[in-house]
Amino acid sequence: MNARSALFDLYGDHLRTRGRSAPIASLVRLLAALDIAAPAARTAVSRMVRQGWLSPVRLPQGRGYALTTKAVRRLDEAGRRIYRDAPDTWDGRxxxxxxxxxxxxxxxxxxxxxxxxxxxxxxxxxxxxxxxxxxxxxxxxxxxxxxxxxxxxGYDGDVRGLVARAWDLDGLARAYERWIDEAAELLATRPGEGDEEAFAVRSRLVHEWRKFLFRDPGLPATLLPDDWPGTRAARFFDEEAARLLPAASRFVDRCLDGR
Known part of the structure; x- marks a missing residue:
C-alpha cells in the first residue's frame, strides 16, 4: 500500500465523516500503523495538495489538511460505490x-x-x-x-451479450474469487484483536476492495450472471468491515485527539 492510496482510504473511510480534516501529526501516526514512514506520509500529503485533493488548514492542534470540494465529491461517490448505498434498480435505458x-x-x-x-x-x-x-x-x-x-x-438486442462484449465479466469474476481467498487469509493471519491492529487490518481490507472501483462498473444485478461472485465478495466485505469498525474507529479517534 503506497502512502497516497492510504491517505485516500483514510480520508474516505474515516476522516470524511469527522470534519474532513486532520492534523499532520495525526495523519503521520495513522499511516505509521500501516507501515508507512513519516517522510513518505508527508511527501504524499504535499503531492495531494499540488493535485488539488487536500488544502492546508490551521486546526486547534496545529497545522493540518482538509479535503477540497473536488476530493469530497470524489470520495462521496466512491463511498456510495464501496458500500453500495444507491438502490440497485435499472430502468433498462x-x-x-x-x-x-x-x-x-x-x-x-x-x-x-x-x-x-x-x-x-x-x-x-x-x-x-x-x-x-x-x-x-x-x-x-x-x-x-x-x-x-x-x-x-434503449438497446434492441441481447442485453447480456452487449454487456459481455463491453466489459470483461469473466476476468472480473476471477478477480472477486481471488479477493475472497486473499481477504480470508489476511483475516486469519492478522485477526485485528487490538484497536491499532483492527485499524490496520480493516484499512488493508478496504484498500484492496477499493481497487474494484477501477474494474467493476457496478452493473445492475439484472445484467450480471447468476451466482455472481461479486455478490459473495460484497457480503464478506460488509460483514468483516463492520466487525472491525468499532475498534478501528477508537484508534482513529485517539490519534486525532493526540492520545
Missing amino acids: WHLLVIQHIPDRARRDRLRAGLGYLGYAALDDTTWISPRASAELEPLFATEGVRAERFAA
Whole structure:
C-alpha cells in the first residue's frame, strides 16, 4: 500500500465523516500503523495538495489538511460505490456518450481511464455506455477539455451479450474469487484483536476492495450472471468491515485527539 492510496482510504473511510480534516501529526501516526514512514506520509500529503485533493488548514492542534470540494465529491461517490448505498434498480435505458475525437494520446488515455472509473465501457473509440449517468462526468470533461453528446437509449438486442462484449465479466469474476481467498487469509493471519491492529487490518481490507472501483462498473444485478461472485465478495466485505469498525474507529479517534 503506497502512502497516497492510504491517505485516500483514510480520508474516505474515516476522516470524511469527522470534519474532513486532520492534523499532520495525526495523519503521520495513522499511516505509521500501516507501515508507512513519516517522510513518505508527508511527501504524499504535499503531492495531494499540488493535485488539488487536500488544502492546508490551521486546526486547534496545529497545522493540518482538509479535503477540497473536488476530493469530497470524489470520495462521496466512491463511498456510495464501496458500500453500495444507491438502490440497485435499472430502468433498462443506457447512458450513451459520443465523444469528440481527441488527437492527443495522453489526454485520450486519461479520459479512457476516467470514464472506466466512472463505470463506462467503450463500444468504439468515441462511443461509451453505462447503465447509469455519472455525476462526475462534468468535472472529468472540464479537466480534459472534452465535449460529448449524451443520450438515454434503449438497446434492441441481447442485453447480456452487449454487456459481455463491453466489459470483461469473466476476468472480473476471477478477480472477486481471488479477493475472497486473499481477504480470508489476511483475516486469519492478522485477526485485528487490538484497536491499532483492527485499524490496520480493516484499512488493508478496504484498500484492496477499493481497487474494484477501477474494474467493476457496478452493473445492475439484472445484467450480471447468476451466482455472481461479486455478490459473495460484497457480503464478506460488509460483514468483516463492520466487525472491525468499532475498534478501528477508537484508534482513529485517539490519534486525532493526540492520545
